[in-house]
Amino acid sequence: MSVPRRVLDERPRIASALEAKALIEAVLEALSALSHLVGEETELVRAGRLPEAMTREPRKTELAGIYMRGVEQVKLNAVSLARFVxxxxxxxxxxxxxxxxxxxxxxxxxATARAVSESIVRDLAADANRPSRAAGYGPTATVGAGAFARPNSGPLMVSRRL
Structure with missing residues (x-):
């Protein structure tokens, strides 16, 4: 979506209904593009496609800046906008x-994605730090069923691409 940057990059004082309408339309267009992008990002994160969601970040930052500049212009011209449009x-x-x-x-x-990933990392850390020797030896030895809590525990592998 193409956002009319020229209108939002300037800091004009609104002097007519036409200028007021152009400013509002430019801000609405920037907001629409930003909303679309945030909606896409939300759905990608919800689907667990984090790397693809992260590719949206530069464009989202750009659109947020354009929108914020537009909001500042709307604030500067609030009286004129309320009068004209x-x-x-x-x-x-x-x-x-x-x-x-x-x-x-x-x-x-x-926040949900962050909590899930933190939980996964916490569980992995707990598993990696759990003793791998049999519980049947030493001063706290237990004999019988369950004496070997984790025989043959192998190496831990973590994927960095989630």
Whole structure:
């Protein structure tokens, strides 16, 4: 999606309804592109396709910057925008609220992925640090069933590509 950067890179004062509409449309377009990308990222993380999700990061950062510059312009021109295009301002507020909901969902999915990966690493560390000798020797020896907790434990292999 192509975002009209020219409108958002400048810091004009809004003096007409046409300029007001152009600013709101540019911010909405940037928000739409950013929302689409965050939605894709959320679905990829949810599906466990983390490397593919990470490829979205540079574009997401770029779009977030464009959107934030647009929001700053909207704030600078709030009075003019409310006077010239009040319906467009309502549209922008509604879109922003929808984006906040999308971001909350994204954060929940990312937190879940982080918790799962931490749990996996913690379990692997516990398994790697568990004694591999038979429990039937030494001062705390137990004899009978279960005396050999982990006979023949082999090397541990961890995949770095999740």
């Amino acid at each position: 009040p319906e467009q301002v309502k549209r922008l507020k509604t879109a922003h609220l929808s984006f906040q909901t999308l971001i909350e969902t994204n954060q929940i999915v990312l």
